[in-house]
Amino acid sequence: MDIPKDHLVDMYETMVKIRRFEERIRELYFADKLPAFDIAAGLIPGEMHLAAGQEPVAVGMRPHLKAGDAITATHRPHHVAIAQGVDLNKMAAEIFGRETGLGRGKGGHMHLFSVEPNFGCSGIIGEGMPVAVGAAMAFRHKGTDNVALSYFGEGAANQGAFHESLNLASLWKLPVVFICEDNAYAISVPKAASTAIPDNSDRASAYGIPGVLVGENDPVAVYEVMGEAIARARRGDGPSLVEIKTDRLWGHFEGDADAYRSEEFKTEMNERDPIIVYGNRLLAEGVLNEADMASIQQAMHDDVEAAIEFAMASPYPAPESALEDVFAGRSVQL
Amino acid sequence: MDIPKDHLVDMYETMVKIRRFEERIRELYFADKLPAFDIAAGLIPGEMHLAAGQEPVAVGMRPHLKAGDAITATHRPHHVAIAQGVDLNKMAAEIFGRETGLGRGKGGHMHLFSVEPNFGCSGIIGEGMPVAVGAAMAFRHKGTDNVALSYFGEGAANQGAFHESLNLASLWKLPVVFICEDNAYAISVPKAASTAIPDNSDRASAYGIPGVLVGENDPVAVYEVMGEAIARARRGDGPSLVEIKTDRLWGHFEGDADAYRSEEFKTEMNERDPIIVYGNRLLAEGVLNEADMASIQQAMHDDVEAAIEFAMASPYPAPESALEDVFAGRSVQL
Amino acid sequence: MTTTTERKLTTQKAIAEGIATEMAEDDSVFVMGEDVGTYGGIFGATEGLLDKFGPERIMDTPISETGFIGAAVGAAINGMRPIVELMFVDFFGVCMDQIYNNMAKIHYFSGGNVKVPMVLTTAVGGGYSDAGQHSQTLWGMFAHLPGMKVVVPSNPYDAKGLMIAAIRDDNPVVYMFHKGVLGLGWMTNNPRATGAVPEGPYEVPIGKAAVAREGTDLTIVTIGLSVHKALDAAEDLEKTGISAEVLDLRSLVPLDREAIVASVEKTHRLLVVDEDYQSFGMSGEVITTAVQGAFDYLDAPPMRLATPDIPIPYSHPLETWALPSVERITEAASTLLVAG
Amino acid sequence: MTTTTERKLTTQKAIAEGIATEMAEDDSVFVMGEDVGTYGGIFGATEGLLDKFGPERIMDTPISETGFIGAAVGAAINGMRPIVELMFVDFFGVCMDQIYNNMAKIHYFSGGNVKVPMVLTTAVGGGYSDAGQHSQTLWGMFAHLPGMKVVVPSNPYDAKGLMIAAIRDDNPVVYMFHKGVLGLGWMTNNPRATGAVPEGPYEVPIGKAAVAREGTDLTIVTIGLSVHKALDAAEDLEKTGISAEVLDLRSLVPLDREAIVASVEKTHRLLVVDEDYQSFGMSGEVITTAVQGAFDYLDAPPMRLATPDIPIPYSHPLETWALPSVERITEAASTLLVAG
Ligand SMILES: Cc1ncc(C[n+]2csc(CCOP(=O)(O)OP(=O)(O)O)c2C)c(N)n1
Ligand SMILES: Cc1ncc(C[n+]2csc(CCOP(=O)(O)OP(=O)(O)O)c2C)c(N)n1
Ligand SMILES: [Mg+2]
Ligand SMILES: [Mg+2]
Numbered sequence A, B: 001m002d003i004p005k006d007h008l009v010d011m012y013e014t015m016v017k018i019r020r021f022e023e024r025i026r027e028l029y030f031a032d033k034l035p036a037f038d039i040a041a042g043l044i045p046g047e048m049h050l051a052a053g054q055e056p057v058a059v060g061m062r063p064h065l066k067a068g069d070a071i072t073a074t075h076r077p078h079h080v081a082i083a084q085g086v087d088l089n090k091m092a093a094e095i096f097g098r099e100t101g102l103g104r105g106k107g108g109h110m111h112l113f114s115v116e117p118n119f120g121c122s123g124i125i126g127e128g129m130p131v132a133v134g135a136a137m138a139f140r141h142k143g144t145d146n147v148a149l150s151y152f153g154e155g156a157a158n159q160g161a162f163h164e165s166l167n168l169a170s171l172w173k174l175p176v177v178f179i180c181e182d183n184a185y186a187i188s189v190p191k192a193a194s195t196a197i198p199d200n201s202d203r204a205s206a207y208g209i210p211g212v213l214v215g216e217n218d219p220v221a222v223y224e225v226m227g228e229a230i231a232r233a234r235r236g237d238g239p240s241l242v243e244i245k246t247d248r249l250w251g252h253f254e255g256d257a258d259a260y261r262s263e264e265f266k267t268e269m270n271e272r273d274p275i276i277v278y279g280n281r282l283l284a285e286g287v288l289n290e291a292d293m294a295s296i297q298q299a300m301h302d303d304v305e306a307a308i309e310f311a312m313a314s315p316y317p318a319p320e321s322a323l324e325d326v327f328a329g330r331s332v333q334l
Numbered sequence C, D: 001m002t003t004t005t006e007r008k009l010t011t012q013k014a015i016a017e018g019i020a021t022e023m024a025e026d027d028s029v030f031v032m033g034e035d036v037g038t039y040g041g042i043f044g045a046t047e048g049l050l051d052k053f054g055p056e057r058i059m060d061t062p063i064s065e066t067g068f069i070g071a072a073v074g075a076a077i078n079g080m081r082p083i084v085e086l087m088f089v090d091f092f093g094v095c096m097d098q099i100y101n102n103m104a105k106i107h108y109f110s111g112g113n114v115k116v117p118m119v120l121t122t123a124v125g126g127g128y129s130d131a132g133q134h135s136q137t138l139w140g141m142f143a144h145l146p147g148m149k150v151v152v153p154s155n156p157y158d159a160k161g162l163m164i165a166a167i168r169d170d171n172p173v174v175y176m177f178h179k180g181v182l183g184l185g186w187m188t189n190n191p192r193a194t195g196a197v198p199e200g201p202y203e204v205p206i207g208k209a210a211v212a213r214e215g216t217d218l219t220i221v222t223i224g225l226s227v228h229k230a231l232d233a234a235e236d237l238e239k240t241g242i243s244a245e246v247l248d249l250r251s252l253v254p255l256d257r258e259a260i261v262a263s264v265e266k267t268h269r270l271l272v273v274d275e276d277y278q279s280f281g282m283s284g285e286v287i288t289t290a291v292q293g294a295f296d297y298l299d300a301p302p303m304r305l306a307t308p309d310i311p312i313p314y315s316h317p318l319e320t321w322a323l324p325s326v327e328r329i330t331e332a333a334s335t336l337l338v339a340g
Helices: A005-031 A055-059 A078-084 A088-095 A128-142 A160-171 A200-207 A219-234 A263-271 A274-284 A290-313 A319-323 B005-031 B055-059 B078-084 B088-095 B128-142 B154-158 B160-171 B200-207 B219-234 B263-271 B274-284 B290-313 B319-323 C011-025 C049-053 C065-076 C089-094 C096-103 C139-144 C156-168 C225-239 C257-267 C282-297 C316-322 C326-338 D011-025 D049-053 D065-076 D089-094 D096-103 D139-144 D156-168 D225-239 D257-267 D282-297 D316-322 D326-338
Strands: A070-072 A118-120 A148-153 A176-182 A211-214 A240-245 B070-072 B118-120 B148-153 B176-182 B211-214 B240-245 C008-010 C029-033 C058-060 C081-088 C119-124 C149-151 C173-178 C194-196 C210-213 C218-222 C244-248 C251-253 C270-277 C303-307 D008-010 D029-033 D058-060 D081-088 D119-124 D149-151 D173-178 D194-196 D210-213 D218-222 D244-248 D251-253 D270-277 D303-307
Touching: A005 A055, A005 A078, A005 A088, A005 A219, A005 A274, A005 A290, A055 A078, A055 A219, A055 A274, A070 A128, A078 A088, A078 A118, A088 A290, A118 A128, A128 A148, A128 A160, A128 A176, A128 C065, A160 A176, A160 A200, A160 B154, A160 B160, A160 C065, A176 A200, A176 A219, A200 A211, A200 A240, A200 B200, A211 A219, A219 A240, A219 A274, A274 A290, A319 D316, B005 B055, B005 B078, B005 B088, B005 B219, B005 B274, B005 B290, B055 B078, B055 B219, B055 B274, B070 B128, B078 B088, B078 B118, B088 B290, B118 B128, B128 B148, B128 B160, B128 B176, B128 D065, B148 B154, B154 B160, B154 B176, B154 B200, B160 B176, B160 B200, B160 D065, B176 B200, B176 B219, B200 B211, B200 B240, B211 B219, B219 B240, B219 B274, B274 B290, B319 C316, C008 C011, C008 C156, C011 C029, C011 C049, C011 C156, C011 C173, C029 C049, C029 C065, C049 C058, C065 C081, C065 C089, C065 C096, C081 C089, C089 C096, C089 C119, C089 D096, C096 D089, C119 C156, C139 C149, C139 C173, C139 C251, C139 C270, C139 C282, C139 D139, C149 C156, C156 C173, C156 C194, C210 C225, C218 C225, C218 C257, C218 C326, C225 C244, C225 C270, C225 C326, C244 C257, C257 C270, C257 C282, C270 C282, C270 C326, C282 C303, C282 D282, C303 C326, D008 D011, D008 D156, D011 D029, D011 D049, D011 D156, D011 D173, D029 D049, D029 D065, D049 D058, D065 D081, D065 D089, D065 D096, D081 D089, D089 D096, D089 D119, D119 D156, D139 D149, D139 D173, D139 D251, D139 D270, D139 D282, D149 D156, D156 D173, D156 D194, D210 D225, D218 D225, D218 D257, D218 D326, D225 D244, D225 D270, D225 D326, D244 D257, D257 D270, D257 D282, D270 D282, D270 D326, D282 D303, D303 D326
Parallel strands: A070 A118, A070 A148, A148 A176, A176 A240, A211 A240, B070 B118, B070 B148, B148 B176, B176 B240, B211 B240, C029 C058, C029 C081, C081 C119, C119 C173, C149 C173, C218 C244, C218 C270, C270 C303, D029 D058, D029 D081, D081 D119, D119 D173, D149 D173, D218 D244, D218 D270, D270 D303
Antiparallel strands: C008 C194, C149 C251, C210 C244, D008 D194, D149 D251, D210 D244
């Protein structure tokens, strides 16, 4: 496939931005929790699920999106949100629990909602899958050619919502692309201990839809497969299921001792870090040179830094504002 | 396949018994509700789901069962319960809401539970499927070679519980046989409006287990397929999914105007009534003669009549006994 | 309640009419659920709508409640106003995550940026031997979980007006219709299941209780079918010289606490009648509201008559005994009158 | 509580020890759930058990809660005594049908012929910014639905004893452990999260409240982590001369109504502290119990301090403000003392 250069570069830039964002979150997450780790303490309390290593899964669809396309993501949402172009300042502010955040500090890192771009995520496994089906219904009703993308982990593929969503989307021939991020683990449980067959993409036949396996953690491979799946959905030919083999480089959540994965496994995994591999390829193919890469690095770091600064400079919400936003138009009465 | 004559006859007898039982329930259900049908009134108030036409699905497994095998059935449970040998008197008494019933009148027709034989059913679509998986786990833990059979309708095959149960059973290689009774309708919704592919048996591949389609509503065809599936489970080779095309001759529940099925469809369906078809075949093949059939008819009618009489002669439970049996060993305090 | 027309409808037809009225006005309203199309809804809540609006807007679904209720959430946040039917409330267990964790919380999580304007309709209630998985009301549970409004009409006028208000509301509304107030041809019905209903659109405001009957000696607070039982009991009580006020809550979220307190301040005695399970539910909440709001007015401890904490039994004598009845209400009211 | 040993354990280790004790005695006990094996349970409730009992009895599951909780029901009615973990109670929505309609009702439907001896363990509670889908307690909802016992230990001794009692119980028991009382290394902990625990098996009876602290001026009824907040508040109150009695309910089903009434008869004033949502839940039930059982003893209307009817917010200042706190309890108690 002949991929426009700006797409190749855009994907690389976005990968770098994602990684940088998560590195910074990670630093700040631990900054004031050590030496005695306390999940409730610090600048960023609570659970933190980072997606380092899974960037290809997120950026591969990016060049194919258009305004209004909907995405539902998971408890591990940052890479996808950034790839879709969710406002980085507001996203950072939400993670830091600030009034200027996407949800005024009410949602937090697992509950990022944006109207433009059309993004949502959730803390419950499989919860976003039916929502994507519904977004696609709305597009059909309104007569647009928008599509809905639903991200989920390989662990989620054994949740009932997976089955119901794929059946509905196929039955009604809706413009949805289901994207399984197969990082081989659901917390500590390896895929072989959770899934009766090796590849979830083979489950597509249970719904009469195309199932495609992307065997490499490579943005270009993802780009190609997602291009076809999104185009198919956009032209009204119905949903697809795409499974992408990827790597979660860090623990399930920050603070996870990650003792369930062997040291060899982790070493091997880190050696195939997709940003390094893809960057080397772009260098080798002459798409970028060392100087380009350095300036991308700088630009992305700057974007991230600006967002983090915005967030940290933003005020916390007033405590009593906890009572607002339960219902549109009124506060809860105490 | 060479089927022992007593199996052929046993299946016929059981089909006749099931049909007679449901005919009598149906008569008595309407007896004191007419002319103005009132669901809450009469000898048998409440919803009533009868399985006339689906007898082959139930009797085909019967000769392969052994003591201790577990069955979970659906909201339409009588045919399966009778085929497994659930005490007909206690079952009738439960349906009539009597103290002598399987559940002392607390469960009713959708909630028949028997310890010996090991039978249960429920009013929620798909609810029995995980329960069968758990029964099979218990057999494994206890080291028996018992199997668990899980019945469900084709409508249930789009409920999340289906997916989770099949995956678990396959993953853990448990002795379960999943039996889809495909009567082509879920209340008024035809299969094509609910299921993205024609045959649920094809969904077996999503779990790496055998999927077998029985295309005729014939006890012998069911017998053969179930024989293999049960034997496979019993010898420790794991679960199977069997789908059987069958017919629901009457409405979804009694009182259903059944306006969503055309008159032609209903006429054709009644013409292929499996009891008539199978009876004619046994006659033609010389397995039974007219006299045998008459005496079977008589014997089964007598069994059913005895059960109905037992039920109707039994007392109603004392009203306050409603408070008993919530917890083993104590009544609820008002 | 003043009515502007003498045309009478059953509650069931009033619900369907409420939906039709809004669908005609607003293209973004559509209906999804099991058997809502050809069948018209198992309890007739969507009767006639398929013919009027076609299969694109009246959609039969597979038995995939998580899937299609979740899809309604997705459609709602993308500009539609779905009405989605959960056939019996008892089935909530297969799809509650989409309801309570998603539908009810997205507006909050988004800090008010994302609205979820949808109506979840569902049939509730027992009394016809449908046993423990088809006879519950469960409204106490829905009301306990934040982020969704919960309405329970007891008559045709309210049914249409609350449906229209629910569809127009920018928040998720759980609309529970009790089978016993629908006026279905195949169920014993209270005469009040048929009543005057204006032809055009109108709203009954969500969150306002109605005084179904004025009285001075005690207040009976209730909802759904039990409103009618309480009204029947009040008639019996009147014969013995007891004047009962009957308050029809009409919605549990928001709960009209002012109306409860005002009535108890007037009558000084409170009986709560609830078809839901007794403990940890509506009856305790109403009593607490009265005790906290009108402590000094109470002449006797508030009483409650609810379904005991048991699964709803199948057999007719058991179920009849377990659910609140006119006789029990009358009895409880009489006891309450001499207490304190 | 008298203890027969000085050996100290955290609540988390006490839970795991309770399970291990019974597993060693009874072959039919086994554990299922997400990450209960190698990981030892996300909150450590099954720590060390995989090594002791092997993967046949400590089974990691896929993320299929309906599947594996339903399987536990099937195993229980076929002679096993499963312990099944729902990682966070907040996830109940994907599997509640198996819990409330199946596990909790089969014994009743069968007229007592089929027993369902199983324990559903689950982590509850907030306070560490895990937001609205990972911070709820929801015990009021579980207690509202009939057929399951509901226990909530607040300390190591009770945790082990209630676990053993739950495993031995012939009924389904929902065993809710509050993350804040577990004594986990990675969470701020109350000093009482570590305490003396006897080595051998013992039972804490299900359905008996404990007087966590005696007092004479008011009764604070609560459960779970809030027991500790109430005890801390009681210490503060003592400094101002107020003597608070703290009642730790320990179980909601059965609810020890006698203990509530007895304490209110003694102190004449009641404050209920509940980390669950305020309306239609535990606080209303406890107040109703007190009002009905001790009406004439009450010197002031009972108060409640609960999480308001909002999703649990993420941001630290919002969450801290929303959940019951020592300061708020102290304040409420002081207000209550001068009321009436
Ligand atoms: C219904 C539900 N069950 C369990 C969990 C707890 N949980 C959170 S993430 C996770 C693992 C998810 O694995 P996978 O889907 O593969 O996504 P990954 O974390 O690998 O990105 C689990 C079990 C949950 N959030 N929701
Ligand atoms: C979870 C759930 N959803 C919906 C229903 C209502 N309901 C009862 S039977 C039925 C149709 C079932 O169809 P199928 O599984 O094909 O079985 P059949 O009735 O044809 O035997 C429906 C929708 C239910 N009982 N449970
Ligand atoms: Mg994974
Ligand atoms: Mg069917």
